[in-house]
Amino acid sequence: xxxxxxxxxxxxxxxxxxxGFSGEKLKxxxxxxxxxxxxxxxGGFVKVNEPLDEAVKRGxxxxxGLDQIFLEQFxxxxxxxxxxxxxxxxxxxxxxxxxxxxxxxxDRFISVGYYALIDYDKVEPTPDALSDSxxxxxxxxxxxxxxxxxFIVKKALDHLRTHLDEKLLSVNLLPERFTMKELxxxxxxxxxxxxxxxxxxxxxxxxxxxxxxxxxYSGGSHKAPYLYSIKKKG
Amino acid sequence: xxxxxxxxxxxxxxxxxxxGFSGEKLKxxxxxxxxxxxxxxxGGFVKVNEPLDEAVKRGxxxxxGLDQIFLEQFxxxxxxxxxxxxxxxxxxxxxxxxxxxxxxxxDRFISVGYYALIDYDKVEPTPDALSDSxxxxxxxxxxxxxxxxxFIVKKALDHLRTHLDEKLLSVNLLPERFTMKELxxxxxxxxxxxxxxxxxxxxxxxxxxxxxxxxxYSGGSHKAPYLYSIKKKG
Numbered sequence: 001x002x003x004x005x006x007x008x009x010x011x012x013x014x015x016x017x018x019x020g021f022s023g024e025k026l027k028x029x030x031x032x033x034x035x036x037x038x039x040x041x042x043g044g045f046v047k048v049n050e051p052l053d054e055a056v057k058r059g060x061x062x063x064x065g066l067d068q069i070f071l072e073q074f075x076x077x078x079x080x081x082x083x084x085x086x087x088x089x090x091x092x093x094x095x096x097x098x099x100x101x102x103x104x105x106x107d108r109f110i111s112v113g114y115y116a117l118i119d120y121d122k123v124e125p126t127p128d129a130l131s132d133s134x135x136x137x138x139x140x141x142x143x144x145x146x147x148x149x150x151f152i153v154k155k156a157l158d159h160l161r162t163h164l165d166e167k168l169l170s171v172n173l174l175p176e177r178f179t180m181k182e183l184x185x186x187x188x189x190x191x192x193x194x195x196x197x198x199x200x201x202x203x204x205x206x207x208x209x210x211x212x213x214x215x216x217y218s219g220g221s222h223k224a225p226y227l228y229s230i231k232k233k234g
Numbered sequence: 235x236x237x238x239x240x241x242x243x244x245x246x247x248x249x250x251x252x253x254g255f256s257g258e259k260l261k262x263x264x265x266x267x268x269x270x271x272x273x274x275x276x277g278g279f280v281k282v283n284e285p286l287d288e289a290v291k292r293g294x295x296x297x298x299g300l301d302q303i304f305l306e307q308f309x310x311x312x313x314x315x316x317x318x319x320x321x322x323x324x325x326x327x328x329x330x331x332x333x334x335x336x337x338x339x340x341d342r343f344i345s346v347g348y349y350a351l352i353d354y355d356k357v358e359p360t361p362d363a364l365s366d367s368x369x370x371x372x373x374x375x376x377x378x379x380x381x382x383x384x385f386i387v388k389k390a391l392d393h394l395r396t397h398l399d400e401k402l403l404s405v406n407l408l409p410e411r412f413t414m415k416e417l418x419x420x421x422x423x424x425x426x427x428x429x430x431x432x433x434x435x436x437x438x439x440x441x442x443x444x445x446x447x448x449x450x451y452s453g454g455s456h457k458a459p460y461l462y463s464i465k466k467k468g
Contacts, residue, residue: 009245012312012344052312052344076310076346078286110246110286110346112310 005104008045013111014056015043015077015149017156018064019139020120021173026139026189027120028153029063031131033146035094038087040146041153042134043111056114063134065124070117074159075152078110082148095130115156117173140192161191165207177213179225180204239338242279247345248290249277249311249383251390252298253373254354255407260373260423261354262387263297265365267380269328272321274380275387276368277345290348297368299358304351304401308393309386312344316382329364349390351407374426395425399441411447413459414438 018029030039044059046052053071060069085106092099092106099106125134137143142153164187173186184200204210209231215224252263264273278293280286287305294303319340326333326340333340359368371377376387394401398421407420418434438444443465449458 009342009344011243011245046312046344048342049314051314052310073310076286076307078280078346080283080285108243108282110243110280112312112344 005048007047008104009048010104010107011109012046013043013109014046014052014059015041015111015113015152016056016060017041017113017115017153018060019115019117019156019160019173020123020136021186021189022120022136024185024189027136028139028142029125029134030137030142030145031127031134033091033094033131035132036090038091038146039143041149042128044128052112056112060116062128063126064118065126066118066122071114072116073112073114075113075155076110077113077148077152079148080108082111083108084147087146091130111152113152113156115160119173157190164190165209174230177227177229179227181225183228241281242338243282244338244341245343246280247277247343248280248286248293249275249345249347249386250290250294251275251347251349251387252294253349253351253390253394253407254357254370255420255423256354256370258419258423261370262373262376263359263368264371264376264379265361265368267325267328267365269366270324272325272380273377275383276362278362286346290346294350296362297360298352299360300352300356305348306350306401307346307348309347309389310344311347311382311386313382314342316345317342318381321380325364345386347386347390349394351401353407391424398424399443408464411461411463413461415459417462 020027031042042063046055127134210228213227254261265276276297280289361368444462447461
């Protein structure tokens with residue numbers, strides 16, 4: 001094996017599932033590769049002397065312009081089904097005609113999955129060198145993706161749903177102050193189901209993670225809602 | 235980079251935290267390397283054409299003699315602090331004097347962490363080619379381990395503690411039928427704290443994952459305890 005990996009570790013990649021909340025829908029970012037119409041998760045590689053976490057942060061910064069992101073590793077994908085050198089070859093050839101058959105990117109990769117929760121309104125999605133575009137897609141309408149990326153999205157959603165209450169503490173999906181109704185909308189978008197309003201409010205208050213503030217003044221209404229924020233740690 | 239990796243993927247390893255319950259204490263298996271006195275987690279490497287999960291199962295089978303093991307991935311470790319080629323060189327040299335400076339095992343490795351829950355009484359711990367011995371250690375008295383292995387153990391324990399109720403469904407830490415007291419002992423050993431008997435019983439029954447069977451006959455006692463088993467799925 002004699003490969004020029006351009007300063008990256010061979011065989012190791014990461015894929016990122018970047019969640020944003022549009023106010024109504026939970027969405028993720030997908031890239032479209034040059035001249036193929038193929039969709040995939042944004043991902044990347046780890047430099048020889050770069051910590052794994054830093055590599056992922058670097059990739060997210062390049063794709064979203066954001067620096068302070070809630071980012072978490074959730075699973076590492078190492079099956080043989082995900083090895084598809086012929087597809088990778090087409091992607092690389094669409095970018096550069098001269099790809100040799102022993103190019104390091106045609107080898108088997110084990111990919112570490114990360115998910116990010118970002119502020120939908122602040123992000124400026126930016127395509128990378130191999131892709132034409134990067135866009136938001138509803139999580140309940142994800143098209144067919146390359147490799148095992150549909151499975152990776154499913155695993156990320158499973159993880160987010162299981163740990164929703166604890167993740168909420170560090171989440172960027174809401175403005176700093178929000179109503180109980182807005183909070184319920186985030187939960188419903190992530191869980192993909194409608195929730196009972198009274199039960200939801202009771203559960204949220206019982207978690208002890210919310211601070212209640214003054215009522216939102218809405219011009220004389222008797223039903224002005226309270227505003228809440230996530231309790232600061234410490 | 236021209237390396238003979240003997241059919242394994244370079245740069246990718248796994249480490250396994252193998253939990254067993256002695257009846258009183260939660261324990262893990264540690265290996266001791268040849269002629270060094272150094273302790274570490276049992277780990278290994280992934281063959282070029284082997285799924286990641288299969289590689290870990292193969293390693294566990296070789297070390298424990300067990301085939302049916304509850305095994306789960308929990309985190310992938312990719313910091314630079316874990317890269318210690320001088321220590322790896324000493325370990326390899328203790329086994330074989332002729333280790334060249336570009337040996338593939340001296341390179342940087344990203345390691346996928348798995349934990350296993352095994353039946354303490356059924357296991358026959360077996361050292362690998364590089365180690366003198368493999369033995370059980372109490373989780374609350376883990377000595378200093380090589381590389382970042384103390385951190386890996388901590389992460390595995392955090393994960394197990396957070397997901398204890400759901401993991402219980404597939405756990406091998408208990409006999410097929412057990413008393414509520416035995417179940418509480420497993421929880422206390424894993425959580426590292428004493429639990430209130432009445433609260434514990436109420437919580438366990440409310441989870442809806444236990445089947446209750448006939449009382450354990452213990453020779454005329456009026457306090458013969460019920461036996462329980464984990465509900466079969468489906």
